[in-house]
Amino acid sequence: MKRSLMMVMTVLMILGTLPLLTASAAGAVKTPADSPVLKDRNETPEQHDARMAWWREAKFGMFIHWSLFSQLGGEWKGKSYGGYAEWIMYNAKIPIAEYAAFAKEFNPVKYNAEQWVMSAKNAGMKYMVITAKHHDGFAMFKSAASPFNIVDATPFGRDPLKELAEACRKHDMKLGFYYSQNFDWHHPGGALNNWDPASKGDYDKYTDELVIPHLREILRNYGDIAVLWFDMGGGNAEQHARIHKAVLECNPRIITNDRLGGPFHGDTSTPEQNIPANGIPGKDWETCMTMNGTWGYRKHDESWKSTGELLRNLCKIASKGGNYLLNVGPNELGEIPGGSLERLAQVGEWMKVNGAAIYGTSAAPFSHTLSWGWVTSKSNLLYLCVNKLPADRRLTLPELTTRISKAYFLADSKKEPLTVNTADNGIPTIVVPESSPVVFGGNPVVIVAELKGGPMATILDFVFPGMPEVAISGSEIHVQVPQSTDLTKLAPTYNTGSPLVTGNPASGSTNDFTKPQAYTITAADGATRAYRVTVVSTPGVVGVANPSFEKFDFLAEYDETLGRNPSGATWAFKQTKQGDEVGINILAGGPIHAPPAPDGSLHSAFIRGAGNGISQSINFDKGAYTVSFNAVKRNGYKTAVPLTVTVDGAPVMTLESSQIGETWGSYTSTVFAVTSGAHTLGFANGEGDGMNMIDNVQVKCCR
Ligand code: FHN
Numbered sequence: 001m002k003r004s005l006m007m008v009m010t011v012l013m014i015l016g017t018l019p020l021l022t023a024s025a026a027g028a029v030k031t032p033a034d035s036p037v038l039k040d041r042n043e044t045p046e047q048h049d050a051r052m053a054w055w056r057e058a059k060f061g062m063f064i065h066w067s068l069f070s071q072l073g074g075e076w077k078g079k080s081y082g083g084y085a086e087w088i089m090y091n092a093k094i095p096i097a098e099y100a101a102f103a104k105e106f107n108p109v110k111y112n113a114e115q116w117v118m119s120a121k122n123a124g125m126k127y128m129v130i131t132a133k134h135h136d137g138f139a140m141f142k143s144a145a146s147p148f149n150i151v152d153a154t155p156f157g158r159d160p161l162k163e164l165a166e167a168c169r170k171h172d173m174k175l176g177f178y179y180s181q182n183f184d185w186h187h188p189g190g191a192l193n194n195w196d197p198a199s200k201g202d203y204d205k206y207t208d209e210l211v212i213p214h215l216r217e218i219l220r221n222y223g224d225i226a227v228l229w230f231d232m233g234g235g236n237a238e239q240h241a242r243i244h245k246a247v248l249e250c251n252p253r254i255i256t257n258d259r260l261g262g263p264f265h266g267d268t269s270t271p272e273q274n275i276p277a278n279g280i281p282g283k284d285w286e287t288c289m290t291m292n293g294t295w296g297y298r299k300h301d302e303s304w305k306s307t308g309e310l311l312r313n314l315c316k317i318a319s320k321g322g323n324y325l326l327n328v329g330p331n332e333l334g335e336i337p338g339g340s341l342e343r344l345a346q347v348g349e350w351m352k353v354n355g356a357a358i359y360g361t362s363a364a365p366f367s368h369t370l371s372w373g374w375v376t377s378k379s380n381l382l383y384l385c386v387n388k389l390p391a392d393r394r395l396t397l398p399e400l401t402t403r404i405s406k407a408y409f410l411a412d413s414k415k416e417p418l419t420v421n422t423a424d425n426g427i428p429t430i431v432v433p434e435s436s437p438v439v440f441g442g443n444p445v446v447i448v449a450e451l452k453g454g455p456m457a458t459i460l461d462f463v464f465p466g467m468p469e470v471a472i473s474g475s476e477i478h479v480q481v482p483q484s485t486d487l488t489k490l491a492p493t494y495n496t497g498s499p500l501v502t503g504n505p506a507s508g509s510t511n512d513f514t515k516p517q518a519y520t521i522t523a524a525d526g527a528t529r530a531y532r533v534t535v536v537s538t539p540g541v542v543g544v545a546n547p548s549f550e551k552f553d554f555l556a557e558y559d560e561t562l563g564r565n566p567s568g569a570t571w572a573f574k575q576t577k578q579g580d581e582v583g584i585n586i587l588a589g590g591p592i593h594a595p596p597a598p599d600g601s602l603h604s605a606f607i608r609g610a611g612n613g614i615s616q617s618i619n620f621d622k623g624a625y626t627v628s629f630n631a632v633k634r635n636g637y638k639t640a641v642p643l644t645v646t647v648d649g650a651p652v653m654t655l656e657s658s659q660i661g662e663t664w665g666s667y668t669s670t671v672f673a674v675t676s677g678a679h680t681l682g683f684a685n686g687e688g689d690g691m692n693m694i695d696n697v698q699v700k701c702c703r
Helices: 045-058 085-091 096-105 113-122 160-170 203-220 237-250 307-319 338-357 555-563
Strands: 007-010 060-064 127-133 174-180 227-231 284-289 323-328 373-378 381-386 394-396 404-409 419-421 429-431 445-451 461-463 469-473 476-482 493-495 502-504 517-522 528-538 582-588 602-607 613-620 623-633 643-647 650-655 665-668 672-674 677-685 692-701
Touching: 045 174, 045 284, 060 113, 060 174, 113 127, 113 160, 113 338, 127 160, 127 203, 127 227, 160 174, 174 203, 203 237, 284 307, 307 323, 307 338, 307 373, 338 381, 338 445, 404 419, 623 643, 623 650, 650 665, 677 692
Parallel strands: 060 127, 060 323, 127 174, 174 227, 284 323, 476 528
Antiparallel strands: 007 469, 373 381, 381 445, 394 429, 404 445, 419 429, 461 493, 469 476, 502 517, 517 528, 582 602, 602 692, 613 677, 623 665, 623 672, 623 692, 643 650, 643 677
């Protein structure tokens, strides 16, 4: 039976000669000595790694969004508001005094810190991060800096963070605090309240007299706080520096995220509601995600992710080297919703058996994804998290150069060996017997592969000009290139990932790919493997943006992204409005050609925030083109801004706000003709109250 294994990966090619950016980080996150992350604290890589050690081991944490918004549950004056429930004050434009009055009703008498900690612990989570202050400005802790806090302003009168800190200490759970340092809709000077004049004030005063004192309180009064989770960068570099200094004075070992802003990179990157397709090589990262459709409690939101989905996310994130911060939104009484508790308990059952596949693991040392599941690694072990057993029951690892000595189900205490063979052209394969007692198809099933040691090298890094897609099925490799590519002149580079592996043909050689090419590769262990490479061209596509580009991170990331610009292409980077974000990721530079010349161009850009725009000068061949891209209204924002695409300043497409969906949609501009030479492609959100984001920009010819 033909194997159904099909792995798809997008490889990055920079004009055919520049080094490959491999997809997933191999091994534990290593902080390179020149990493900007080290500059935040002037650390050596060793000091940084030591500080990050518990977090890298932990892998799985609980995010808790809890504040006055939980009292409203997404509804105000009988009306339910869309977007995230914790944004209700903003979405409904609730006056400050009226919102603050809810504090008198906030009495979460069912709050039981120990129960919360145990529900996280039993789920296999190793740390918790709770909103000490969200954008509504309400402090969930006793504060001398502002009376707008849970102890002074509510009948509850208790300090839930104190109780949580005690319970965490008792149950060996790390505790982190989320703090919204920029958006504060209550206190004068805080950002983003544009509906109540009482919010007017001085941002410096707000920073120095509220934010910094608050931070000192939460970092000094609750014992050893492990994480400070900033949210929504904004403000200026001096304000960031003052905040950063104050935080480190309180706790020099604290782990911070990347959302303070300014020159601070933070220890962790924080992709939100998405899993970066290629992980974030060289940086620690944590995907935060809701369990239903909102962070804060919403009364009738039952759109729960299934336990299987949560576990698949956990495996997928671990296989790419990240942590998973999974959210719960307790209600006005202080109870975590039943839908969350039920799933947490089920996740915990799985973790009891399979936790070894997650804790302390690193990204799989492969640059290609696997259609049957995900792989994590730890020393000489690979953990295969099987999501979908192929019909032929064979799990192949085409990139593995080290032999497998033994394989067994992680759940099997007897470690009964599964058949391992290399019959398929030397490709390591684990065969799951028909008689397997393990049921596939529900939650991921974990198989352990013990390796004979040695490098777990990547051997399949074929790289072609023009940002092609590479799909591997056993020893068959299919490469998709733009239609305009001259198949007789393709010059692939070939990166073994290990100095011990040799291959044929040599890197950079020119091949005639009008017919399939054969490659023979000698792996580190001396075994040879033959691969057949077939190149297929895609009609109409000249430049293809990386479809897996999923970076919607915050400002600190953008600099890095630009810093990674491998081609020296001159994308313009323009931030027109403080507090919002705009960024460009350059996957390859160079001109966009009309056929038949090979294309080296692809562009992935994003903008977010009203009034923001980006533009790029691109060299075109004379011809007619369209621009297509994905766009979405930013969830949680009341969006009413149009989006315009321009060429040389002239609109080639205007999307009214009503035309842009709340889930990602694809849009294509009208055809525009250009003469040969440089032309400026631009995207801009209109001014107003809202936000659109774009991604995956493709320039296509010949329409
Ligand atoms: O606006 C917030 C949102 O309410 C939530 O707190 C998330 C969690 O990462 N952060 C912000 C949006 O990026």
